[in-house]
Amino acid sequence: ASTEKSAVEVLLLRIQEKMGRENRTMKGMARRFKRMDDDLDHYMEISEFVNAMKEVNANLTDNELQMLWRYIDRDGNGRVTFEQFLRIFKPKLSERRRRAVKGLFDYLDANRNGVIQVDDLKLRCDPHALAEGMQKVRGVRMQPDE
Numbered sequence: 001a002s003t004e005k006s007a008v009e010v011l012l013l014r015i016q017e018k019m020g021r022e023n024r025t026m027k028g029m030a031r032r033f034k035r036m037d038d039d040l041d042h043y044m045e046i047s048e049f050v051n052a053m054k055e056v057n058a059n060l061t062d063n064e065l066q067m068l069w070r071y072i073d074r075d076g077n078g079r080v081t082f083e084q085f086l087r088i089f090k091p092k093l094s095e096r097r098r099r100a101v102k103g104l105f106d107y108l109d110a111n112r113n114g115v116i117q118v119d120d121l122k123l124r125c126d127p128h129a130l131a132e133g134m135q136k137v138r139g140v141r142m143q144p145d146e
Helices: 002-024 026-036 046-055 062-072 082-089 095-108 118-125
Strands: 135-137 140-142
Touching: 002 026, 002 062, 002 082, 026 046, 026 082, 046 062, 062 082, 095 118
Parallel strands: none
Antiparallel strands: 135 140
């Protein structure tokens, strides 16, 4: 099973490369999925997937297509939703973006419990809180706007 997963990961990288720049944004991924959904039922079936792989010149064998489809259609119902598609084909965050997201999360998680809750947001996003004085944001002391 781990050998098949490794093979699938290699194929996914190859396909992401073929999909190009459009594959880097949510909007681009949504457009891609919509084009793949030939019958406009908001699902992708295997025939649509095979056609899409031909369209991007992925040059996959029948065995590779079947293996990928089994990986993508995890619940085995023969249909893939946009969310399933996105989970598989979205590119990984760069290290720079990963650090930025972590920094923002850490800042918003005011009580440091690992979950951003409404109370955290009230503490961090309340414009009136800044009026009370100096605030420390990501290691930089900021003076409130006058």
